[in-house]
Amino acid sequence: xxVFYLELKRILKTRLTWILLxxxxxxxxxxxxxxxxxxxxxxxxxxxxxxxxxxxxxxxAGEVTPEKLQAALTAYQxxxxxxxxxxxxxxxxxxxxxxxxxxxxILHGVNEVYADPExxxxxxxxxxxxxxxxxxxxxxxxxxxxLMRMEQKDHPAAQAVAIRLYEKVETPYHFYPGFNTxxxxxxxxxxxxxxxxxxxxxxxxxxxxxxxxxDDIQRCxxxxxxxxxxxxxxAALLVCGFTFSVCMVLFIVITDSLFGWETVGxxxxxxxxxxxxxxxxxxxxxxxxxxASLLSLLATVGLIVFLSARIRTTVAALAAxxxxxxxxxxxxxxxxxxxxxxxxxxxxxSGAAGVQTSMLYTxxxxxxxxxxxxxxxxxxxxxIATALELPLFAAxxxxxxxxxxxx
Amino acid sequence: MELQIDHIxxxxxxxxxxxxxxxxxxxxxxxxxxxxxxxxxxxMRMIAGIMEPDAGQIRYDGLPIGTLKGRxxxxxxxxxxxxxxxxxxxxxxxxxxxxxxxxxxxRDTKRRIMELLEMLSLSDVYRKKIVKLSGGMKRRVGIAxxxxxEPELLIMDEPTSGLDPGERVRFRNLxxxxxxxxxxxxxxxxxxxxxxxxTRNAVMKDGGLIAEGTTEELVKLVDGKVWQCVISAERLPExxxxxxxxxxxxxxxxxxxxxYLAENAxxxxxxxxxxxxxxxxxxxxxxxxxxxLEDLYLWLFPQDMxxxxxxxxxxxxxxxxLADSSGREQVQAAKASxxxxxxxxxxxxxxxxxxxxSDRDSDSASGQKKGGRNA
Numbered sequence: 001x002x003v004f005y006l007e008l009k010r011i012l013k014t015r016l017t018w019i020l021l022x023x024x025x026x027x028x029x030x031x032x033x034x035x036x037x038x039x040x041x042x043x044x045x046x047x048x049x050x051x052x053x054x055x056x057x058x059x060x061a062g063e064v065t066p067e068k069l070q071a072a073l074t075a076y077q078x079x080x081x082x083x084x085x086x087x088x089x090x091x092x093x094x095x096x097x098x099x100x101x102x103x104x105x106i107l108h109g110v111n112e113v114y115a116d117p118e119x120x121x122x123x124x125x126x127x128x129x130x131x132x133x134x135x136x137x138x139x140x141x142x143x144x145x146x147l148m149r150m151e152q153k154d155h156p157a158a159q160a161v162a163i164r165l166y167e168k169v170e171t172p173y174h175f176y177p178g179f180n181t182x183x184x185x186x187x188x189x190x191x192x193x194x195x196x197x198x199x200x201x202x203x204x205x206x207x208x209x210x211x212x213x214x215d216d217i218q219r220c221x222x223x224x225x226x227x228x229x230x231x232x233x234x235a236a237l238l239v240c241g242f243t244f245s246v247c248m249v250l251f252i253v254i255t256d257s258l259f260g261w262e263t264v265g266x267x268x269x270x271x272x273x274x275x276x277x278x279x280x281x282x283x284x285x286x287x288x289x290x291x292a293s294l295l296s297l298l299a300t301v302g303l304i305v306f307l308s309a310r311i312r313t314t315v316a317a318l319a320a321x322x323x324x325x326x327x328x329x330x331x332x333x334x335x336x337x338x339x340x341x342x343x344x345x346x347x348x349x350s351g352a353a354g355v356q357t358s359m360l361y362t363x364x365x366x367x368x369x370x371x372x373x374x375x376x377x378x379x380x381x382x383x384i385a386t387a388l389e390l391p392l393f394a395a396x397x398x399x400x401x402x403x404x405x406x407x
Numbered sequence: 408m409e410l411q412i413d414h415i416x417x418x419x420x421x422x423x424x425x426x427x428x429x430x431x432x433x434x435x436x437x438x439x440x441x442x443x444x445x446x447x448x449x450x451m452r453m454i455a456g457i458m459e460p461d462a463g464q465i466r467y468d469g470l471p472i473g474t475l476k477g478r479x480x481x482x483x484x485x486x487x488x489x490x491x492x493x494x495x496x497x498x499x500x501x502x503x504x505x506x507x508x509x510x511x512x513x514r515d516t517k518r519r520i521m522e523l524l525e526m527l528s529l530s531d532v533y534r535k536k537i538v539k540l541s542g543g544m545k546r547r548v549g550i551a552x553x554x555x556x557e558p559e560l561l562i563m564d565e566p567t568s569g570l571d572p573g574e575r576v577r578f579r580n581l582x583x584x585x586x587x588x589x590x591x592x593x594x595x596x597x598x599x600x601x602x603x604x605x606t607r608n609a610v611m612k613d614g615g616l617i618a619e620g621t622t623e624e625l626v627k628l629v630d631g632k633v634w635q636c637v638i639s640a641e642r643l644p645e646x647x648x649x650x651x652x653x654x655x656x657x658x659x660x661x662x663x664x665x666x667y668l669a670e671n672a673x674x675x676x677x678x679x680x681x682x683x684x685x686x687x688x689x690x691x692x693x694x695x696x697x698x699x700l701e702d703l704y705l706w707l708f709p710q711d712m713x714x715x716x717x718x719x720x721x722x723x724x725x726x727x728x729l730a731d732s733s734g735r736e737q738v739q740a741a742k743a744s745x746x747x748x749x750x751x752x753x754x755x756x757x758x759x760x761x762x763x764x765s766d767r768d769s770d771s772a773s774g775q776k777k778g779g780r781n782a
Contacts, residue, residue, distance in 0.1 A: 002507045002513070003507050003508060006503065006504050006507050009500075010493060010495070010496070010500070010504065013495045013496075013500070014493075015495065209491065212489075212491035212492070212493075213487060213489040213490065213491030214491035214492055214493060215457075215491065216452070216455070216457055216485070216487040216489075216491065217486070217487060217490070217491065217505075217549075217552065217553075218505075218508055219455075219456075219457050220455045220456065220457065220480055220483055220484075220485040221480055221505065221508035221509045221510075221556075222477055222480045222481045222508065222510040222556075223477075223507070223508045223509070223510055224480065224508050225477075225480075227508075228508060405457065405458055405459050
């Protein structure tokens with residue numbers, strides 16, 4: 001424990017660590033604030049626009065009942081009809097703000113749910129019969145089934161799992177206006193930046209000792225092998241994990257305080273796809289993605305610690321560490337199909353790297369790892385894999401360090 | 408207490424860095440001498456357990472160090488040639504960190520660190536970052552960490568490099584005192600560092616152990632091969648070309664006192680009487696000088712005399728001279744034979760490489776593993 005404490009103290013004494021910790025804090029504050037600046041309503045910008053939007057859409061707040069949807073769609077279509085416009089773009093700004101904006105939030109998923117089941121192309125809100133919204137949630141289920149038939153044509157197990165997952169989603173959905181999905185994107189981006197910072201902190205853990213020769217001395221000391229290896233890996237995990245956790249908590253608290261704590265009770269289906277498989281509110285998905293990203297970050301640090309124990313120079317270890325962070329992005333674009341999915345589930349940084357490969361965006365999708373008659377939803381596979389990889393890589397790193405010998 | 412090094416070998420790609428070295432280290436200061444690339448550092452790394460030998464075994468009190476693991480490291484102190492440390496550490500941070508790794512109890516750590524700081528004159532820089540210290544101070548911090556746990560077995564690779572003469576003397580005295588009932592092995596090519604304090608010396612060349620013994624025993628190997636004479640300054644270049652000059656000193660009368668290595672006095676005698684104006688310029692006749700460990704070192708490693716401007720030329724001339732007399736191979740054989748003679752003359756207390764090979768053969772024959780030490 002004393003070795004661990006001193007190793008922790010050592011890491012926290014390095015200038016680079018402090019620079020990165022400070023940069024993490026600044027990035028957190030900046031990224032929590034930035035999404036509010038993108039909101040523009042009725043000539044207002046920033047937090048004033050958020051407040052105005054909440055006022056405008058106040059009547060639609062709460063449960064998303066079929067009746068509310070019918071009333072909102074009727075009001076939408078009536079506005080177009082009275083104005084003689086074909087689309088909302090043809091409406092004057094004032095009319096759009098006064099009559100369309102109040103219902104756009106609650107009507108978020110309607111066009112998607114009532115899309116053509118064969119082609120998946122939406123009909124457009126002006127062409128959907130409000131009377132048909134009476135069975136909105138049954139339509140959501142039907143839409144998911146048709147979607148799964150298209151997405152997982154050869155995998156009935158995956159289709160069945162998707163339906164089972166969706167059946168657990170609480171309906172009716174809830175909608176509280178004002179929250180912006182940019183905030184969730186920035187949370188992902190922050191997670192990625194923090195992962196890169198963690199890579200820079202963890203990469204030299206062992207390799208710099210090899211390079212400077214400090215390892216030659218330490219290795220000859222009583223606790224210089226297993227205890228020191230475990231202390232080094234543990235300290236790197238603790239510093240990176242703690243920094244990530246503090247920054248994420250700070251980010252969520254600031255973001256939700258800025259947008260309003262009532263807004264985060266919104267069902268995630270009201271911001272993204274109406275048939276999303278996760279049974280979560282905005283707040284729940286914020287915590288879940290933060291937790292999953294933390295796990296991914298720790299598994300990535302475990303991998304980097306392992307690489308650091310195998311590589312003899314700091315620069316090479318850092319290059320390998322950074323590459324391991326961006327690897328999921330390469331895989332996402334260059335290895336489509338089941339191979340790509342397998343790789344994404346196995347690469348520890350998948351949940352924390354990039355936007356498209358992040359845990360949130362993976363949860364928005366309907367990708368499954370199919371093994372015979374077994375289908376595992378990709379986000380679940382990623383969480384399971386990282387939970388297993390974290391101790392595995394950390395232990396492999398410590399073992400490699402213990403067994404390291406000069407050549 | 409003894410450390411047995413039993414037929415240790417290590418190769419790197421095409422180079423055999425350590426070649427079947429056997430010796431038994433007993434309490435006292437041991438000097439490990441050899442030119443750069445002789446295999447000293449590799450041998451020390453294997454003793455430290457940070458490098459695996461390709462063949463052979465190292466045992467501490469009869470047990471292989473690989474099986475002793477933490478128990479071996481507990482009684483071990485090591486200072487490598489390159490002292491690596493964390494740039495963010497102060498002397499205090501570093502020594503506390505090292506003390507924790509060495510398993511020193513917290514209550515003893517501060518006392519021991521203070522003792523060593525005092526001993527190594529580092530008290531004033533206690534809170535300074537190591538990276539900002541001078542080379543000599545850094546080296547002393549390295550020495551301090553090696554001594555922290557008061558090791559039974561202390562291995563130091565070039566510990567005095569970067570130390571000024573005063574620091575070196577203090578270090579030697581410190582080590583002499585420390586080495587009572589402990590095994591201390593110092594590798595160096597600064598012969599004077601071990602000449603006065605080493606209980607025994609081992610000499611390595613081309614990865615092999617070519618001689619082992621006390622300083623007095625080893626210098627006997629060059630008994631009758633160290634000469635000195637006084638010559639006129641004009642004749643110095645010729646002497647330098649033709650002889651293995653180890654030391655020059657300008658005398659008050661403008662002449663030069665020359666100390667050199669040679670099989671016998673004949674070479675210098677002949678030189679004395681030849682050349683233009685030889686009689687007028689003739690110096691004193693060569694007389695035998697008392698050999699020192701440095702003379703042995705330079706006798707064994709003539710290439711180390713080639714470090715100054717004229718040295719390389721001197722070495723070439725020396726080699727040429729040796730080759731001319733009886734062929735280079737024969738000269739090498741003669742040298743080895745001379746060493747063997749020295750060993751025999753020293754009543755079996757000095758080991759040579761030839762004998763190590765003989766030990767190995769007898770080991771193979773008997774199928775027994777034994778320490779390399781001579782009875």
